Amino acid sequence: MSVLPYLVAVWVFLAGCYGLATSRNLIHAVGCLTVCQAATYVLLIAVGYRDGATAPVYSDIEPASRPVVDPVVQALALTDVVVGATVTALLLALVLQISKRHGTVDPDELSELRG
């Protein structure tokens, strides 16, 4: 149990990498990249966890009454989630342009450079 979250994060990351490398559709590849990003969130939040602690928000508990988990990694993951979605949108816009210029979204058919 003390290593399970890290191993799950590694598994999800490797699964995403495998999907990215063997994909036949660029839109599917962008979805696999999202899975890779999810693995990093799991790792970050798991690193900050403390047994028996509660959320680092003091709106309903007295300060210093209970131990809290690490707020720094939560701050990192939180902004990353939203910004990652907008970068996914940029990647999808690139895929749409590729579909327009080359007529296909299969990465295997895109291997030749056009003059």
Add this chain to the structure above:
Amino acid sequence: MSRRVRLWILSAGGTGLAVLLVVACFQLPGFGGDQHPYGDRAVRESLARRTANTVASVNFDQRAFDTLGEMTILFSAVLGTVVLLRQTRDEHRAKPAPAQVAVPVRRYALVTLPVALLTGLYVIAHGQLSPGGGFQGGVVAATALHLLYLGADYRALEWIRPVGLYEVGDALSASAYLVLGLAGVLAGTAFLANTLLSYGTFNTLSSGGAVPLLNAAIGMEVACAAVVLLARFLDQAVEIEESGKTGKTGKSGE
């Protein structure tokens, strides 16, 4: 390079990477351990500045410069998407034909829209007190607006969402964040230093100094950015078509 050779190279590299990562996992401090020195210091600083939500304090007070960087990434991604998905010379717009919406769906969407929008604004406004903030509330508010697309049709959505206005809003709120940071420099302290405004009473809406203001700027920025992104994608999927070769314009029926 054939596909089989590529798969072999992938499995070799993947196995090596997997072995390294698993070995590293076993050398990390155990899950749920008690040693979080950085976290303890962050919580202490947040309580000293009377911000109840320590995550918001880390985001907009202790590491506000990193949030400026994240906001820049967001802004650049939206800028890039708008440029890539603009209507080019060989394309034209075809008005979408209105679709029939089931009456329960329409009623539900129109009732939920103001509630969802208000919830998004509430989450933005209370970011420094309870879980929430600019990033979360901004996305909730932006997707709440699109309930109108589900409940009515594309024409109604365009009426509630003049895209130019939201693009201006995005730029304005990004600049507002910068200006709030520069206020610290003008007053003699550091950029984005949270020492100008009073910290207020713990656990009220006006606590935390500049955190509520930066929170509001980020909330507006994320909401406008999400609306602009969805607007560009919807335009491409529903309205914009290539003209030329066929000579007839297709109906998109959405």
Add this chain to the structure above:
Amino acid sequence: MDDALIAVALLLVAATATAAVATRDPVHQALVLSLLGVALALLFTVLQAPDVALSQLAVGSALTPLLLLLSVRKVWRRRQRQGRTE
């Protein structure tokens, strides 16, 4: 009790992530990614991270699948029109 809940949430995330990668059709993958977003939000709530869970729920279950579906529709429409001209 806490540990069991965390372990179940972790395995759910691993299962939905594997399913998202294994689903080759982008439309179905968008739906599975939506499920992955909900599973991640559940995991973050159990790991005492409500801020991140809120963020992930809003983004992962609605925004990203919607963008994927709109892209698929655009590519499909273009391919349909190319098919009609040839």
